[in-house]
Every structure is written in C-alpha cells, then in structure tokens.
Amino acid sequence: MAHAATNDYYIPHGSHWPILGSIGLSTLLGGFSAYLNGSDTGFSIMLVGLAITVVMMFGWFGTVINESESGTYNDQVDISFRYGMSWFILSEVMFFAAFFGALFYARVLSVPWLAGVDAYSLPTNELLWSGFEGIWPTNGPAGIGGTFEVMGAWGLPALNTIILLTSGVTVTIAHWGLKENNRTKLVLGLLATVALGFLFVGLQAVEYMHAYQEMNLTLGSGIYGSTFFMLTGFHGFHVTVGAIILTVILFRSMKGHFTPEHHFGFEGAAWYWHFVDVVWLGLFIFVYWL
Amino acid sequence: MKMMKRWLTSLGGVGLALAAASASAEWGLNMRQGVTPISQEVYSLHMTILWVCVAIGVVVFGAIFWSVMHHRKDKGAVPAKFHESTTVEIVWTVVPFLILISMAIPATKVLIAMENSSDSEMTVKVTGYQWKWQYEYQDSGIKFFSTLAKSTQDARNLDYQGDINEVEHYLLDVDNRLVLPTNTRIRFVITSNDVIHSWWVPDFGWKKDAIPGFINDAWALIEKPGVYRGQCAELCGRDHGYMPIVVEAMEPEKYQAWVKAQKAGLSAADAEAGKSWTKAELITKGENVYNANCAACHQANGKGLPGVFPAIAGSAIATGPKAGHIDIAMNGKAGTAMSAFKDQLSDLDMAAVLTYQRNAFGNDTGDAIQPSEIKAVR
Amino acid sequence: MSTATATHDEHHDHGPAPGLMRWITTTNHKDIGTLYLLFALLMFLIGGAMAMIIRAELFMPGLQVVDPMFFNQMTTVHALVMIFGGVMPAFTGLANWLIPIMIGGPDMALPRMNNWSFWILPFAFTMLLSTLFMSGGGPAAGWTIYPPLSLQMGDGFPFMIFSIHMMGVSSVMGAINVIVTIMNMRAPGMTLMKMPLFVWTWLITAYLLIATIPVLAGAVTMLLTDKFFGTSFFNAAGGGDPVMYQHIFWFFGHPEVYILILPAFGVVSQIIPTFARKPLFGYSSMVYATASIAFLSFIVWAHHMFTVGMPVAGELFFMYATMLIAVPTGVKVFNWVSTMWKGSMTFETPMLFAIAFVVLFTIGGFSGLMLAISPVDFQYHDTYFVVAHFHYVLVTGAIYSIMAATYYWLPKWTGNMYDERLGKIHFWVSTISVNVLFFPQHFLGLAGMPRRIPDYAPQFTEFNMISSIGGFVFGLSQLLFAYIVIKTIRGGEKATDKVWEGAEGLEWTLSSPPPYHSFTTAPEVK
Ligand code: HEA
Ligand code: HEA
Numbered sequence A: 001m002a003h004a005a006t007n008d009y010y011i012p013h014g015s016h017w018p019i020l021g022s023i024g025l026s027t028l029l030g031g032f033s034a035y036l037n038g039s040d041t042g043f044s045i046m047l048v049g050l051a052i053t054v055v056m057m058f059g060w061f062g063t064v065i066n067e068s069e070s071g072t073y074n075d076q077v078d079i080s081f082r083y084g085m086s087w088f089i090l091s092e093v094m095f096f097a098a099f100f101g102a103l104f105y106a107r108v109l110s111v112p113w114l115a116g117v118d119a120y121s122l123p124t125n126e127l128l129w130s131g132f133e134g135i136w137p138t139n140g141p142a143g144i145g146g147t148f149e150v151m152g153a154w155g156l157p158a159l160n161t162i163i164l165l166t167s168g169v170t171v172t173i174a175h176w177g178l179k180e181n182n183r184t185k186l187v188l189g190l191l192a193t194v195a196l197g198f199l200f201v202g203l204q205a206v207e208y209m210h211a212y213q214e215m216n217l218t219l220g221s222g223i224y225g226s227t228f229f230m231l232t233g234f235h236g237f238h239v240t241v242g243a244i245i246l247t248v249i250l251f252r253s254m255k256g257h258f259t260p261e262h263h264f265g266f267e268g269a270a271w272y273w274h275f276v277d278v279v280w281l282g283l284f285i286f287v288y289w290l
Numbered sequence B: 001m002k003m004m005k006r007w008l009t010s011l012g013g014v015g016l017a018l019a020a021a022s023a024s025a026e027w028g029l030n031m032r033q034g035v036t037p038i039s040q041e042v043y044s045l046h047m048t049i050l051w052v053c054v055a056i057g058v059v060v061f062g063a064i065f066w067s068v069m070h071h072r073k074d075k076g077a078v079p080a081k082f083h084e085s086t087t088v089e090i091v092w093t094v095v096p097f098l099i100l101i102s103m104a105i106p107a108t109k110v111l112i113a114m115e116n117s118s119d120s121e122m123t124v125k126v127t128g129y130q131w132k133w134q135y136e137y138q139d140s141g142i143k144f145f146s147t148l149a150k151s152t153q154d155a156r157n158l159d160y161q162g163d164i165n166e167v168e169h170y171l172l173d174v175d176n177r178l179v180l181p182t183n184t185r186i187r188f189v190i191t192s193n194d195v196i197h198s199w200w201v202p203d204f205g206w207k208k209d210a211i212p213g214f215i216n217d218a219w220a221l222i223e224k225p226g227v228y229r230g231q232c233a234e235l236c237g238r239d240h241g242y243m244p245i246v247v248e249a250m251e252p253e254k255y256q257a258w259v260k261a262q263k264a265g266l267s268a269a270d271a272e273a274g275k276s277w278t279k280a281e282l283i284t285k286g287e288n289v290y291n292a293n294c295a296a297c298h299q300a301n302g303k304g305l306p307g308v309f310p311a312i313a314g315s316a317i318a319t320g321p322k323a324g325h326i327d328i329a330m331n332g333k334a335g336t337a338m339s340a341f342k343d344q345l346s347d348l349d350m351a352a353v354l355t356y357q358r359n360a361f362g363n364d365t366g367d368a369i370q371p372s373e374i375k376a377v378r
Numbered sequence C: 001m002s003t004a005t006a007t008h009d010e011h012h013d014h015g016p017a018p019g020l021m022r023w024i025t026t027t028n029h030k031d032i033g034t035l036y037l038l039f040a041l042l043m044f045l046i047g048g049a050m051a052m053i054i055r056a057e058l059f060m061p062g063l064q065v066v067d068p069m070f071f072n073q074m075t076t077v078h079a080l081v082m083i084f085g086g087v088m089p090a091f092t093g094l095a096n097w098l099i100p101i102m103i104g105g106p107d108m109a110l111p112r113m114n115n116w117s118f119w120i121l122p123f124a125f126t127m128l129l130s131t132l133f134m135s136g137g138g139p140a141a142g143w144t145i146y147p148p149l150s151l152q153m154g155d156g157f158p159f160m161i162f163s164i165h166m167m168g169v170s171s172v173m174g175a176i177n178v179i180v181t182i183m184n185m186r187a188p189g190m191t192l193m194k195m196p197l198f199v200w201t202w203l204i205t206a207y208l209l210i211a212t213i214p215v216l217a218g219a220v221t222m223l224l225t226d227k228f229f230g231t232s233f234f235n236a237a238g239g240g241d242p243v244m245y246q247h248i249f250w251f252f253g254h255p256e257v258y259i260l261i262l263p264a265f266g267v268v269s270q271i272i273p274t275f276a277r278k279p280l281f282g283y284s285s286m287v288y289a290t291a292s293i294a295f296l297s298f299i300v301w302a303h304h305m306f307t308v309g310m311p312v313a314g315e316l317f318f319m320y321a322t323m324l325i326a327v328p329t330g331v332k333v334f335n336w337v338s339t340m341w342k343g344s345m346t347f348e349t350p351m352l353f354a355i356a357f358v359v360l361f362t363i364g365g366f367s368g369l370m371l372a373i374s375p376v377d378f379q380y381h382d383t384y385f386v387v388a389h390f391h392y393v394l395v396t397g398a399i400y401s402i403m404a405a406t407y408y409w410l411p412k413w414t415g416n417m418y419d420e421r422l423g424k425i426h427f428w429v430s431t432i433s434v435n436v437l438f439f440p441q442h443f444l445g446l447a448g449m450p451r452r453i454p455d456y457a458p459q460f461t462e463f464n465m466i467s468s469i470g471g472f473v474f475g476l477s478q479l480l481f482a483y484i485v486i487k488t489i490r491g492g493e494k495a496t497d498k499v500w501e502g503a504e505g506l507e508w509t510l511s512s513p514p515p516y517h518s519f520t521t522a523p524e525v526k
C-alpha cells in the first residue's frame, strides 16, 4: 500500500454524500415520473436530479478512492468490500431472474394456453382467441404492434457474444498483469476490455436501430418485443455501467493505483464484468437462439 | 353530527343483537355447508383441520399456561438446567409431520374432485365487467347482464339518509338473477373483460378468478332449489364491493319454462329496435341505461370523480361531434377504465345513453342519436 | 491498537457531530438504528391512522366516512406503510443497534452505505404518500398492486412505482450491510454457532431480502413499462398474462412475510431465556428450523393464488410445500415452550409481550395452515379470514416482537428504565383489544365477508362493530406506547449495565447507554 496500514477497522466520519444521493435520486425519479405523466418541466427536473446524482457519485467514490490510496483500509475492510460486492451481484442476478422468469413463463405457459396447445388449456383459445397458433416468437393473439421480423442469433448477436467473451479474457489478462506488477499488461488489458465493452454497446445500438427501422420489432411488439427489449436493454445498460466502471479503473491504473496485493477496486469491477458476461450467455441462448 | 348519531344508535343495537344472534339463523359464525356435494366436502375438511388445530392449540397453550402458573420465580421455582434433547426434538418434528400427512390426503381427494369439470350437462359463460357480471348460456344462447339492484344503488351513497337495514338484501341483490337448474352438473367458464374479478357463491364451495384474456372453469351441482347470494371476491376498483352475484336454482322443469320465456322476450326486443325514436323517448330510456352502466364511474350527476373519472357534464367529447362521442363509448379507451361498450349495449341502448349524455347535466347539444347511426358504425 | 495515519482523523474517541447534521450525516450504527426505529414508529402511527379510517368506515354497513375509491387507497397505503415503513425499518433499526454490540464488533461493516440505506426511506415514503394528493389519488389496487387494475391508477402511478424501487434499494443495501457485518465483524471466538439467535435470524432474513427484493423491483418495472412503454407482460392480447405478475410478485411476497417474522423469532428467542432464567432450549435446532423456513419460503408462493386457475398438479405441489412450513415453525414454538418449562419466570413487560407473541402468533400460524389447504382456501381466499390470519402474524407477531424488543433494550439504549406500570397497562390494554379487533374477523370471513370492501351486507354488522371498537382501543393504546418510549428517552430511573437479572450476551457487558463507539477493542468470547 502507498502508506502505512493501520490495524483498525476504519469507521468513516459523518458523510454528506448519502443525503445528497437521496436528494439526487428522488429528484431524478420524481422528475421522470412527472415527465411520464406528460409534464413539461419533468424532463428538466430529471436532468437536475441526474446531475446531483453524478456529483454525488464523483464525491463519494472519490472519497473512497482517496481513503483507499492513503492506506486507510485494512484487510478486514477489504473483506467487507468483497462480501458486499458479491451480495450486490447476487441481488442483480435476482433482478434479471425476474425478467428471465417472465420470458419462460410466457413461452412455456401463457402463450401455449392462449393458443390452446397445452394439455391444461381450458377453452381459452376456443372462446377468446380462436385461430391463434402461438408459435414463439409471437406478439400475441391480437398481434400487438403489427407483424415483425425476428432477431436472428447468428448475425450481430453472435459477434457480440464473441466480443463479450473476449473482453472476459482481456480483463483476466489485465488482472494477471496487475498481479505480476506488469503495468503495461494491466493497462493494455483494461484498454482492450473497455474498448470491447463499448464496441458491444455500439453494436447493440445498431441492432436496435435495425430492429426499429427495418424489422418493425419494437418494445410494443407483444410479449416477444417486451421480453426481448427489456432483457437485452437492461443487459446493455449494465454493460454500459460496467464499461464506465472499468474506464475509471483504467484511469486509476494509469495513475498508478492498486498494488499486486491490494486491488479490490479492480477485482470488484472485474467480477461485475464477468457477471454481465454470464447474463449475456443466458440471453444469447434463451432470447436469441432457442 | 349525523354520522355520530347513527353510530350511537347502532351501538346500542350491538348488545341486543349479540344476545339475539345465537338464535338467528342468518347470522353465521362458521363456513356455510352449502348446497353442492363439493361444498359439503369442503365444509367437513374445514371442520377437521379446525379441530386438529384446536387440539394442538390446547396442548401447546396448555403447556405455556402451566409453566406460567407453576414455574415462576415468585413461587420459588428454581430454573432447571436442561437445554436440549435430541429425542424430544425428533418427536416434535415427526409427529406434526404425520398430522400434516393425515390432513393432506383428504385435501388431495377433494381438490381433485373439485377441479374435474368434465361430464358437464350445461355450460354458462361468466364474464366480469367493472362492475357487473354477464352471463351467457352456451346451450340456449340466452345472455344478459346482472347489475347491482336499484334499491342498493340508491342507498349506497355517503349522504344516504334512510336506514340501510330496511333495504331488502342490501348489497346482495341484482336486477337479473342467474337462473340455474338443480341436480344438473353445470360447468362455468369464467373470464373478464377488463380487470381481474372473482366469481364467488359461498354455497357452491369455491370462487374462481375471472382473468381478462383467459378462461377458467369450475363446476357445481346444486342439490337444493333456492336463492344463493355471493359477491365479487377480487379487488376490481372503486365498486368492487358493489358487484353481487345472485343465483336462483330451480327444478329442471321450471328452469326449462324459464328458458322458453326468455327466448320469447328476446325476439320482442329485437322488433322494437328497428323503429325511429324521438329525442324525449331516447333521453328517458337513456337515463336508465346511464344509471345502470355509466353512473358507477361518471356518477349519477355526470360530474365524474376528479382525476379518476372525467365529468360528462361539459365534456368536450360529449358536447363535441357525434362521431367522437360514439367512438369512445363504442370502443372505449385503451389503458383506462373506460371500456368498450360495443358488445355490452344494444344499438338502441347505446343511442339512448349517448343522447342522454348529450342533453343532460347541462350539455344541451339538442341532438339525438338514432339506433341506426350506431348500427352504421358497428 | 496501532497508530492511525495522518490522512484521516482520530476515529476512536470523537463523539457525535453536533446538531441536526449529526443525524443527517451520521455513520454510527447506534444513531442510524435510532433513526430507523423512530422512523418506523412514525410510519406505524401513520399506517395505523389509515387503519382507523378503514375501521371507521366498516363500523356500520353503508357509506358514512369515505368514498370507496379513497377507501381502497387507505387499504393499499395502510399495508404498504405498515410493511415497508413500519415493520421492515423497525427490524433494520434493531439490527443496526444490536448486531454490532451482540457480536462484539466496532460498528456495521459499511457505515456510509448504512447511512444511505436509512436516508433513502424518508424520501421514498414522502413520494409514496404524496400520491394521495395527486390527481387520481394514491394506489388503490391493494398492496399487491395486481394489474390490470393497478394500471388504471392516475398521475400517482409512476411515483408509487419509483417509491417502491427506492424502498427496495434501501432494503438491499441494509441487508448487504447486515450480512457483511455478521460474516466479517465478529469478535474473536464468536463462532457462527455461538451467535445470539437474533443475529442468526437476521442473517437469514438478509439473505431473503437480497434474493427477493430485486424480483419485486423487476415486477413493478414491468408494470411501469406496460403502462408507459407499450410492453405486454401482463396483457393477454399481446401474449402476456395478468397472472404472471402474481407469480413474480408472490415469489417476492411470500419470502417477504418471513422477512417480517424471522427477526421477530430472533427477538423472542433472546427475551424468553432471560426471563425464564434458563438457556434457550434447542439452540441449534432453532438455527436449522430458521434456515428451513427460509428455504421453504421460496417454493410456496402460489398458495396466494389457488383461485387463479392453476393446473391441479401445481395446486397440489404448493399446498404440500406450504403445509411443510408448519414443521420447522412448530419446532420453534415447542422450543420456546420448553425454554419456559421448569424455568424461574418473572413477567416484566418484554416477557409479557414475548409470551403473548408465542400464543397469538401460533393462532395466526394455525389459520395460515388452514389457508394452505387448497380446496378449503377456495372458500377462505380473499375474505376476512385471510385478514384475520395475517394480522395475527403481523400485529401480534411482528409488531408484538418489536414492542417486546423495545421494552427489553430501551434501558440499554437510553440508559433509563421505562415505567414498568405503564408498560404493563400498555400490554394488557393492547392484548385484550387486539383480540377484540382481529378475532371476530375470522368469523366474518367464514360467514362470507370479502376483504377490500368499503361496505357490507347488514348481517355482518355486529362483528364489524366489535372489531372496530377493538381497533379504536388498540389504536389509542399505541399512543400510550409512544408516550412511554418518549418519556424513557427523556429521563427516568437509571438502568444498570445488565438491566435484567437473567440477561446474557455481549450487549449487556457495555454500559447503559453504550459508548458512542461500541467495541473499539474486540472482546474475547470464550
Ligand atoms: C408475518 C407474516 C406471515 C407469516 C409468518 C405467515 C405464515 C403462514 N402463512 Fe400467511 N399470509 C401473510 C403473512 C404471514 N403468513 C399475509 C400478509 C398474507 C396475505 C397477503 C395478501 O393477500 O394481502 C398471508 C396469506 C396466506 C395465504 C393465502 C391466503 C389466501 O389469500 O387465500 C396462505 C395460504 O396458504 C398462508 C399460509 C401461511 C402458512 C402456512 C404460514 C406458516 O408459516 C405458519 C406456520 C405456523 C404454525 C402452523 C403454528 C405453529 C406450529 C405448531 C404449533 C406445530 C404444529 C402444528 C401443526 C401440525 C398444524 N398465508
Ligand atoms: C405489519 C403490517 C400491518 C399492521 C401493523 C396492521 C395493523 C392494523 N390493520 Fe392492517 N393490513 C395489513 C398489514 C398490517 N395491518 C395488510 C398487508 C393488509 C392488506 C391490504 C390489502 O388488502 O392490500 C391490511 C389490511 C387491513 C384491513 C382490511 C382492509 C380491507 O380489506 O379493505 C383492516 C380492516 O380492519 C386492517 C386493520 C388494521 C388495524 C385496525 C391495525 C392496527 O393494529 C393499527 C393500530 C395502530 C394505530 C391505530 C396507530 C396509533 C394511533 C394513532 C395514530 C392515533 C389515532 C387513533 C385513534 C383515532 C383511535 N388492516
């Protein structure tokens, strides 16, 4: 560590970042709500809230980074961070589980019931939706959103899979570099990871544009459109966040932060990155492929 | 305060009522046995588990009571030292488990019988609407809506001055009863037109949710003629509490006669719709249609509920071009409580209610909408 | 203790910052615990006031007090406020106060985040309650916010959704903090199987929170997109299903009810041994039972949905799984009884509440078991029988344990003894009235009164009146509770460090009130 370590478990002083965070978050969400209700000022309020939240994040994380670099955190604090991050990732997994659950439920239960092809179908199809065949992908018996084309798995999505998997490798290479105290390897590995991450997001944007403009596949395309965009959308959002985190880690690495022994910041980011990677595999298999 | 006075008088009644209650038949303490084979099985299952729970309760609470009485410091009790015993722990894991198994077996049997709706002799389709029920007899083609009776409709207001206890079957009465034959295996297929409702007649032993876009089913074999009352059992918005169900069960022969009479009535109504109506006729008729179908939301005075249901009085739509007005009433507005009334109202009723809306509550557009105009846009 | 470096201040002997900023910026587990507890008390009073409106309207048939739409809002917001604003923050407050001093740690593991967990809540609830004043009013579709009904809500809709998201963020952060603290901050020698049961139950509760709250967040996010962004998750016309919402909601919702009761089990397991002067019977089976309940809680959710039309196999599975929960719960009840058995009991207020908890919670458990029997639930479902069930487990369960905990630890927290005589009055008035309030609701439900209705047929009048009267008395007696707490905070007879003759555990080795920083040097646990 850069400075002498202490044996004390560090209990920080009072901090005003959390309260600022609460103000930012509620302004952001309140503004967004007003915007959704059609209010003109909603959007501006939302931007103000976003700005406050960003300031809070800079302030809070900045403080943590300074504390870390000045050797305030002992090994026990480091363990707390590790546990904290792992459980946070579990909570994220469960968030995605809700949407995967919706996908499976629709595919395995509700669509077959609406189409009357399930053993337990009752006369739902006969009395309400006769003629509906329920072949996945579907936008439902009423054809909500109009005819659409299905997103294939072997074009951009496959490329994106390769990109993300590669980025998983590069981040591991960076980690090796860090542990070997090979700074060049660390920085180059991270640089590659970040670049691949943003490339992924860019390609996904291209894919979305294609879907909306040429395939008539939108968020409003019935249950297929809903699950497709919500799952890939939230995933894309997480990739973006992960890539931003890794960018911060990249800058910190270039500034000489982290030691071969102590680099929780790096590892936390890497775990998060692996998590979005694994979620993508699930998406690729269940949303695009099968 | 008026309210206070009413409360106090009723409060005085409580004591008396309590004394009289044990004798009163209508005042149930327990689940009803009901009038179908299933409802009776459900009842006895209920009684069995109730008594099992009471028995376990007596043992557990008895033990607590005993130690509270005897193992207390002021009686000089000295604390024992024991704090575990594998044997008793195993016993009180295994014994409850066995008790549960003995409950699960009969429960499984009843459930399977309950869910087996095959071999039905007739089918009724039940559709929930905010806030009324529609019944369609799949075999005879009879269909009608069943709404809260007028007597309750008048008495259910915040400013009602009369005595609720004098309203006959307050809250549990409808304009059109669901008429069913006894000793017939009847299948119900249940769905909804807007939000989730639940069709429940306690005397049949079950309730089943009405899910928009899906069909659920259930069955009943009514053994005794009579009138059976129930209510919607799933929160479905403002008037969830005012969505009763009344079933009238009669002997099959009488039921057949009822079916005949209904069919005759239907063709008479058809003949009426063809003619041309005066504005005054339409308004009179429209007021009834309005009160039965629209007033629940838009209120009898047409003022709506601010923020929830818009006012018809002075509404830009109800005083604007006819086409827009007809459109919203026929097709509803997606994503709001305003549902499509196309399939709920006949051409005549629709014409009448729209004419009424265009001329009541100070909306004096002066125009009348004829049934033919409705027919044209169907 | 080695030397601290110059880059940060001395941190073991400073006191709290002065004034209001102390409370806003605090990172101290005791300050935050206090904030949580006071917030929970405030929410309990607000949610209770709404319950009083409900009971006033239901005093008589007919409409006297409120419009049905407002009634539905009261039912919904009452439940949301009580559950998310009352019970959950109260337990988190107890966790904050007690876990570090029970396991011999210096503070919670992540103190700054701890502050944020709390300080999100006042904002979230301001947002939720503000919907009551918006066009269209507050949420009125029940606390379960089932679509499509919930989608009919007015302008308040997105505010309600985001307030739930914020509560969720707060709960998840709080739960992470609890887990990390327990896993990482124990004093040397404090092995897992030596931890006080309150700590154990919270560890498991925190796990339930992390695994289920995000699922709720997902469910309400889908509501939001269904309303504003054209998705069809819960719309059959687009291939979705309104019932799908219920599955996702209850996947959260059922574990949630154990989130509301497991810490209560922990509290009672601390209090009963103290006043029976006898160690807890079957410590390790208590731990395993808690874990089994938590495990089972994930596979029983559809017992709330027996009437939605599931395949029979599904109904059977959920019935069996639900019934199984009676086994580990029974183990807990029997262990408590055995702890009292042949003890040397005294009956101070915390013990009275704890014993009442065991009895009345068990009554609620029995009705739960009855509800679990699927074919009979076709009758019970959505009636006052269910309302009676869950108020027995929530009010005389969760709330009673919180009151027991307050009386038990208040002298430790404040350094002052509460007024025992008033405490006993509070107990007896509450316990009699709460039964007058909720017991008749069993009969109402069996006799056929649906829940969530503002008005009922006249044959239900008598029991509703009795219930309402019980409700008003119970409500008033909670004002006494608030008075006792405030009085004790402000002064009173000084409490000793150990407070209770039979108390055991590290928290009683500290002074009353404990120093601002609890265990700066970790105690040695034999
Ligand atoms: C703290 C909260 C809490 C707790 C602990 C419980 C505990 C239980 N609950 Fe309850 N429940 C709720 C809160 C809770 N519930 C709420 C809020 C709702 C309504 C939600 C809504 O719709 O709004 C609800 C609804 C609800 C339903 C749905 C009813 C319906 O809507 O139709 C069911 C059905 O199975 C159920 C079952 C159970 C069971 C089996 C238990 C078991 O855990 C109970 C186990 C305990 C015992 C059985 C007693 C002790 C045991 C013994 C002494 C051993 C021997 C006993 C036997 C062998 C019988 N609950
Ligand atoms: C922890 C949770 C919790 C708690 C503590 C309570 C506490 C109470 N509940 Fe609640 N309740 C629920 C959770 C809870 N409830 C849930 C989940 C539902 C289901 C909602 C739904 O259907 O969606 C529900 C629904 C519900 C209903 C059914 C409503 C309906 O179906 O329409 C009723 C009716 O009696 C009720 C009553 C009460 C009462 C009288 C109390 C009392 O214990 C409250 C006592 C407290 C006070 C009264 C506060 C202190 C006093 C004051 C602030 C001063 C004012 C006092 C007077 C004027 C006397 N509750």
Ligand code: CUA
Residues within 6 Å of the ligand: B128, B129, B131, B196, B197, B198, B232, B233, B234, B235, B236, B237, B239, B240, B241, B243
């Ligand atoms: Cu329809 Cu409740």
Ligand SMILES: [Cu+2]
Residues within 6 Å of the ligand: C253, C254, C257, C300, C301, C303, C304
């Ligand atoms: Cu449950």
